[in-house]
Amino acid sequence: xxxxxxxxxxxxxxxxxxxxxxxxxxxxxxxxxxxxxxxxxxxxxxxxxxxxxxxxxxxxxxxxxxxxxxxxxxxxxxxxxxxxxxxxxxxxxxxxxxxxxxxxxxxxxxxxxxxxxxxxxxxxxxxxxxxxxxxxxxxxxxxxxxxxxxxxxxxxxxxxxxxxxxxxxxxxxxxxxxxxxxxxxxxxxxxxxxxxxxxxxxxxxxxxxxxxxxxxxxxxxxxxxxxxxxxxxxxxxxxxxxxxxxxxxxxxxxxxxxxxxxxxxxxxxxxxxxxxxxxxxxxxxxxxxxxxxxxxxxxxxxxxxxxxxxxxxxxxxxxxxxxxxxxxxxxxxxxxxxxxxxxxxxxxxxxxxxxxxxxxxxxxxxxxxxxxxxxxxxxxxxxxxxxxxxxxxxxxxxxxxxxxxxxxxxxxxxxxxxxxxxxxxxxxxxxxxxxxxxxxxxxxxxxxxxxxxxxxxxxxxxxxxxxxxxxxxxxxxxxxxxxxxxxxxxxxxxxxxxxxxxxxxxxxxxxxxxxxxxxxxxxxxxxxxxxxxxxxxxxxxxxxxxxxxxxxxxxxxxxxxxxxxxxxxxxxxxxxxxxxxxxxxxxxxxxxxxxxxxxxxxxxxxxxxxxxxxxxxxxxxxxxxxxxxxxxxxxxxxxxxxxxxxxxxxxxxxxxxxxxxxxxxxxxxxxxxxxxxxxxxxxxxxxxxxxxxxxxxxxxxxxxxxxxxxxxxxxxxxxxxxxxxxxxxxxxxxx
Amino acid sequence: xxxxxxxxxxxxxxxxxxxxxxxxxxxxxxxxxxxxxxxxxxxxxxxxxxxxxxxxxxxxxxxxxxxxxxxxxxxxxxxxxxxxxxxxxxxxxxxxxxxxxxxxxxxxxxxxxxxxxxxxxxxxxxxxxxxxxxxxxxxxxxxxxxxxxxxxxxxx
Numbered sequence: 001x002x003x004x005x006x007x008x009x010x011x012x013x014x015x016x017x018x019x020x021x022x023x024x025x026x027x028x029x030x031x032x033x034x035x036x037x038x039x040x041x042x043x044x045x046x047x048x049x050x051x052x053x054x055x056x057x058x059x060x061x062x063x064x065x066x067x068x069x070x071x072x073x074x075x076x077x078x079x080x081x082x083x084x085x086x087x088x089x090x091x092x093x094x095x096x097x098x099x100x101x102x103x104x105x106x107x108x109x110x111x112x113x114x115x116x117x118x119x120x121x122x123x124x125x126x127x128x129x130x131x132x133x134x135x136x137x138x139x140x141x142x143x144x145x146x147x148x149x150x151x152x153x154x155x156x157x158x159x160x161x162x163x164x165x166x167x168x169x170x171x172x173x174x175x176x177x178x179x180x181x182x183x184x185x186x187x188x189x190x191x192x193x194x195x196x197x198x199x200x201x202x203x204x205x206x207x208x209x210x211x212x213x214x215x216x217x218x219x220x221x222x223x224x225x226x227x228x229x230x231x232x233x234x235x236x237x238x239x240x241x242x243x244x245x246x247x248x249x250x251x252x253x254x255x256x257x258x259x260x261x262x263x264x265x266x267x268x269x270x271x272x273x274x275x276x277x278x279x280x281x282x283x284x285x286x287x288x289x290x291x292x293x294x295x296x297x298x299x300x301x302x303x304x305x306x307x308x309x310x311x312x313x314x315x316x317x318x319x320x321x322x323x324x325x326x327x328x329x330x331x332x333x334x335x336x337x338x339x340x341x342x343x344x345x346x347x348x349x350x351x352x353x354x355x356x357x358x359x360x361x362x363x364x365x366x367x368x369x370x371x372x373x374x375x376x377x378x379x380x381x382x383x384x385x386x387x388x389x390x391x392x393x394x395x396x397x398x399x400x401x402x403x404x405x406x407x408x409x410x411x412x413x414x415x416x417x418x419x420x421x422x423x424x425x426x427x428x429x430x431x432x433x434x435x436x437x438x439x440x441x442x443x444x445x446x447x448x449x450x451x452x453x454x455x456x457x458x459x460x461x462x463x464x465x466x467x468x469x470x471x472x473x474x475x476x477x478x479x480x481x482x483x484x485x486x487x488x489x490x491x492x493x494x495x496x497x498x499x500x501x502x503x504x505x506x507x508x509x510x511x512x513x514x515x516x517x518x519x520x521x522x523x524x525x526x527x528x529x530x531x532x533x534x535x536x537x538x539x540x541x542x543x544x545x546x547x548x549x550x551x552x553x554x555x556x557x558x559x560x561x562x563x564x565x566x567x568x569x570x571x572x573x574x575x576x577x578x579x580x581x582x583x584x585x586x587x588x589x590x591x592x593x594x595x596x597x598x599x600x601x602x603x604x605x606x607x608x609x610x611x612x613x614x615x616x617x618x619x620x621x622x623x624x625x626x627x628x629x630x631x632x633x634x635x636x637x638x639x640x641x642x643x644x645x646x647x648x649x650x651x652x653x654x655x656x657x658x659x660x661x662x663x664x665x666x667x668x669x670x671x672x673x674x675x676x677x678x679x680x681x682x683x684x685x686x687x688x689x690x691x692x693x694x695x696x697x698x699x700x701x702x703x704x705x706x707x708x709x710x711x712x713x714x715x716x717x718x719x720x721x722x723x724x725x726x727x728x729x730x731x732x733x734x735x
Numbered sequence: 736x737x738x739x740x741x742x743x744x745x746x747x748x749x750x751x752x753x754x755x756x757x758x759x760x761x762x763x764x765x766x767x768x769x770x771x772x773x774x775x776x777x778x779x780x781x782x783x784x785x786x787x788x789x790x791x792x793x794x795x796x797x798x799x800x801x802x803x804x805x806x807x808x809x810x811x812x813x814x815x816x817x818x819x820x821x822x823x824x825x826x827x828x829x830x831x832x833x834x835x836x837x838x839x840x841x842x843x844x845x846x847x848x849x850x851x852x853x854x855x856x857x858x859x860x861x862x863x864x865x866x867x868x869x870x871x872x873x874x875x876x877x878x879x880x881x882x883x884x885x886x887x888x889x890x891x
Contacts, residue, residue, distance in 0.1 A: 063859070064859060064860065076859040083859065083861075083881060083882045085858075085859060100770070101771075101857050101858070103770060106771065106772060106857070110772070197799070204812050204813075205808075205809045205812070235805070235860075247805075
């Protein structure tokens with residue numbers, strides 16, 4: 001709900017808010033410039049009488065003296081009959097420079113305040129300030145929730161590059177932006193008279209003046225009592241008009257002074273409304289507070305970055321999810337479907353279910369699992385359809401589900417959970433099972449037991465639909481047609497084969513990166529940038545279900561490189577193994593931002609076996625900064641399946657790789673990579689104590705063995721693998 | 736007596752355009768390129784003794800800035816009743832303000848003077864930027880102002 005609001009306001013107001021912020025940032029420099037151009041004097045020592053006297057000595061035709069909030073003293077006078085304005089040194093009373101308000105400042109102020117459109121423009125600018133305040137507020141709330149609480153709100157941002165940029169720029173700028181927005185809203189309201197700005201109570205011109213001969217301005221008693229730092233504006237009377245009087249405005253009030261007697265004739269203190277207005281004005285513009293102005297200007301510079309990254313996050317979010325027609329709002333729905341999806345395929349199944357139930361007359365609300373609400377006013381049942389990420393973790397749209405479940409009471413309506421997974425992995429549908437357990441523990445009623453779907457089987461889904469029809473007492477037919485993901489055509493450049501001799505046929509395949517024309521890049525259909533660790537989703541002929549392979553290269557390398565192990569009977573791996581250079585495949589990129597070395601120079605420990613070497617090779621290749629990288633590689637026979645053997649020698653030579661430790665399991669000395677870990681426990685402990693991170697890639701069995709070995713290594717440090725994982729220093733890419 | 740008559744004539748000229756002794760007069764005021772925002776202008780008339788006789792037009796609609804039109808403000812106390820119904824937009828730099836008013840014949844050649852006070856945000860206030868005596872001979876003769884007004888002329 002909050003995210004929808006933030007998205008909507010952001011999209012609608014992005015341009016307006018960016019224009020206001022950029023013009024504001026430019027304007028924020030002017031108070032500082034003003035201050036730099038002012039001649040400062042020890043302001044206590046000089047009274048207004050002294051100042052006025054000195055200026056009048058040099059410029060007898062002086063009409064008005066003004067002091068800006070930053071301390072600049074300006075005098076308006078006549079020179080040979082023509083009006084002139086000068087900046088004055090208060091000590092000597094002489095001109096320092098001509099005064100001309102910079103045209104840029106005026107132009108920018110008109111843009112910022114009213115978009116050059118007078119009152120209508122001011123209203124729009126006011127709405128822009130309101131939008132800014134709402135965006136900052138909702139953005140902070142979303143970030144706190146995303147991080148898991150206000151106490152962790154300053155932690156490391158997660159997610160795709162654009163999301164991380166959005167949060168990293170938004171957090172430091174939030175205070176400044178909120179201050180500018182709130183003061184801007186107040187100023188807008190006061191322009192339209194909604195809040196008082198205290199300007200209505202100016203004192204009237206005195207009815208009687210003494211009328212005698214004028215005394216010299218530096219002998220005027222009323223001015224001796226006022227210090228220079230309090231002066232705002234002093235207006236001289238007409239030279240030959242005895243009925244005129246001095247007009248004086250100070251920081252605390254304004255009034256009129258008799259030019260013959262030197263007494264204050266009329267004086268009015270500024271009321272509270274005026275002082276509040278002035279304070280808010282200064283907080284917004286930074287006038288008189290030049291350092292604040294600069295800080296607010298810096299904060300404002302974050303806004304265009306956030307507009308752009310925000311829109312990119314929105315765009316990529318839209319691409320991940322299929323459109324769900326007739327999606328009823330949560331409070332009106334009688335059936336709620338919550339979806340936990342990583343790559344988007346589960347959403348497709350949810351849409352089939354949604355459409356089928358809507359066709360039989362239900363009002364269905366489909367949403368991500370993260371949007372679990374404490375109350376669904378009209379619901380009679382809930383479905384939870386969820387995939388599993390990696391090793392039993394929650395998929396992308398369900399990361400906060402379990403926490404939210406803990407915080408709410410069991411509702412009156414029953415729930416049914418459907419898990420999606422792959423039976424080839426031992427922890428089949430692990431997250432779905434965790435969800436079911438949690439629901440039972442919290443006392444939720446269940447109207448169907450946990451069911452699972454293997455490898456996105458449409459038949460299994462249809463069978464579940466039959467069981468659902470019985471449970472509901474109405475006919476529900478689920479015919480799922482998986483949407484074929486949008487793909488590009490890739491051409492195979494080279495292949496290298498390993499492992500034939502040890503019954504582990506593995507190939508390193510290199511594909512050309514497809515070139516995208518300008519139109520494709522503008523419409524967002526260009527081949528995206530990728531880095532080692534991301535996934536290449538390949539659509540083999542005869543199937544619309546993609547198979548994923550970890551990438552061993554980055555966009556910078558100019559090729560798409562993957563390591564493929566041929567599985568007996570595997571549709572995709574078999575097809576890939578049969579490819580000759582020049583053949584083409586259909587594929588797309590799925591980003592995997594969680595499996596990346598953290599930025600910085602701390603050491604990285606890479607542990608992989610077999611095809612798991614792929615992304616690790618990519619990381620080593622990309623190690624331009626030459627941080628310490630230590631590789632542990634496991635294979636069967638160094639003569640047959642030592643992947644990247646030649647490259648590893650090169651990388652050791654140019655220091656992209658600091659050390660490599662190998663373990664081969666089908667030679668005389670059969671060692672596994674986890675044994676090597678135990679052997680090098682001391683060295684590993686030292687590195688981990690220095691802040692190193694561990695990245696593991698490979699098959700499930702190897703990953704389990706490595707984890708067990710690492711737990712042993714970590715005991716003396718008082719750490720566990722889970723603790724390292726929580727710090728972001730232990731990452732696995734396991735299949 | 737004469738001044739009272741003239742004052743009455745002025746006010747009734749503004750509110751009863753059909754009165755026989757009034758004539759439509761076009762005032763044209765052109766502003767300098769003074770390099771600033773839109774100028775607030777107060778057009779008003781003083782009698783032979785210099786006393787305020789009535790307002791003709793106020794260019795500028797935000798009353799909180801009227802205090803910068805110092806002579807007008809002093810004479811009227813900033814009373815909005817004086818300019819009720821004769822207010823318009825402020826005038827941009829280099830632009831021209833052209834208004835047609837029914838002015839009583841009695842105003843001309845009787846020592847009455849047209850004053851225009853001008854003020855621009857963040858720039859100097861210019862009370863009585865231009866003072867034009869109202870005479871029949873002076874029809875069509877442009878008079879230069881001190882700071883913001885390049886020329887004022889009136890046509891009968």
